[in-house]
Amino acid sequence: MVNVIIHGCGGKMGHVVAELVKNEPDCQVVAGIDPTTPALDFPVFPSCEACDVAGDVIIDFSTAKAVPALLAFSKAKKIPVVLCTTALSEETTALMQETSKEVAILKSANMSVGVNLLLDLVQRAAVILAESGFDIEIVEKHHNQKIDAPSGTAMALADAINQAMEERYHYVYDRSQVHEKREKTEIGIHAVRGGNIVGEHDVIFAGRDEVIELTHRATSREVFAVGAVKAAKFLAGKPAGLYTMKEVLQ
Numbered sequence: 001m002v003n004v005i006i007h008g009c010g011g012k013m014g015h016v017v018a019e020l021v022k023n024e025p026d027c028q029v030v031a032g033i034d035p036t037t038p039a040l041d042f043p044v045f046p047s048c049e050a051c052d053v054a055g056d057v058i059i060d061f062s063t064a065k066a067v068p069a070l071l072a073f074s075k076a077k078k079i080p081v082v083l084c085t086t087a088l089s090e091e092t093t094a095l096m097q098e099t100s101k102e103v104a105i106l107k108s109a110n111m112s113v114g115v116n117l118l119l120d121l122v123q124r125a126a127v128i129l130a131e132s133g134f135d136i137e138i139v140e141k142h143h144n145q146k147i148d149a150p151s152g153t154a155m156a157l158a159d160a161i162n163q164a165m166e167e168r169y170h171y172v173y174d175r176s177q178v179h180e181k182r183e184k185t186e187i188g189i190h191a192v193r194g195g196n197i198v199g200e201h202d203v204i205f206a207g208r209d210e211v212i213e214l215t216h217r218a219t220s221r222e223v224f225a226v227g228a229v230k231a232a233k234f235l236a237g238k239p240a241g242l243y244t245m246k247e248v249l250q
């Protein structure tokens with residue numbers, strides 16, 4: 001039995017993960033951590049420092065500001081973390097890398113199978129199309145409650161393309177102050193917020209007289225929760241290191 005602690009259990013994703021785990025025969029939620037949430041079907045603690053329940057793995061869907069304390073907790077208790085929160089600062093990312101020398105951490109901006117395939121597809125498309133002069137733009141759309149922009153997934157898609165293209169691109173987020181033509185070495189990244197859109201990502205390759213778009217559309221949060229639970233089962237008991245969703249899905 002894999003004992004799961006949900007960090008951010010009172011949020012949109014925390015609730016979906018808790019519901020999903022109820023139907024899993026080989027794992028259970030033993031505790032939650034969230035500052036303003038009363039007890040659910042499991043004990044809920046207002047902070048990592050207050051949590052005295054032992055678990056095999058933490059699933060985190062919280063907020064970037066909460067991640068340093070989570071990493072300290074994970075390191076002190078030697079509990080692996082599936083880190084799903086987006087918009088981590090450079091300092092927190094460095095802290096995560098440091099912490100992963102002592103405990104297993106899996107970080108992914110998007111836990112869905114589809115986006116993890118898309119990360120591969122955009123690399124292949126970029127290698128072929130950029131050489132033929134295609135421009136690359138990314139448009140992401142999310143619900144009106146999302147606090148970070150652009151999405152972690154949009155950044156991961158841009159980074160995947162850049163990695164495949166010898167880091168030739170820089171990112172342009174807002175052209176309102178740009179009064180020049182687009183450069184070949186830019187990837188434009190654009191965020192739309194509205195209603196209850198779960199999460200959509202379009203990667204647009206625009207060439208002369210032809211456009212190719214690769215799109216992923218999540219229509220429920222369950223796709224992320226399923227990936228997170230799969231990752232948690234994979235990570236429980238693993239030695240220290242930084243793991244990826246690719247390793248879970250292969």
Ligand SMILES: NC(=O)C1=CN([C@@H]2O[C@H](COP(=O)(O)OP(=O)(O)OC[C@H]3O[C@@H](n4cnc5c(N)ncnc54)[C@H](OP(=O)(O)O)[C@@H]3O)[C@@H](O)[C@H]2O)C=CC1
Binds near residue numbers: 033060063110152
């Ligand atoms: N990797 C992936 O596949 C996905 C990642 N995400 C990311 O996950 C994160 C959460 O998303 P979502 O559930 O929609 O957001 P919500 O705002 O609905 O939930 C976040 C929860 O974290 C809580 N929280 C705030 N501070 C702390 C703290 N110090 N310790 C523990 N919990 C805390 C919040 O409490 P309070 O409301 O009281 O502040 C809230 O209940 C975002 O960064 C989002 O981008 C989302 C979906 C998929």
Ligand SMILES: O=C(O)C1=N[C@H](C(=O)O)C[C@H](O)C1
Binds near residue numbers: 086146153154199200
């Ligand atoms: O906040 C969300 O909702 C989501 N966030 C992730 C991101 O920033 O990429 C993943 C998903 O698109 C939903």
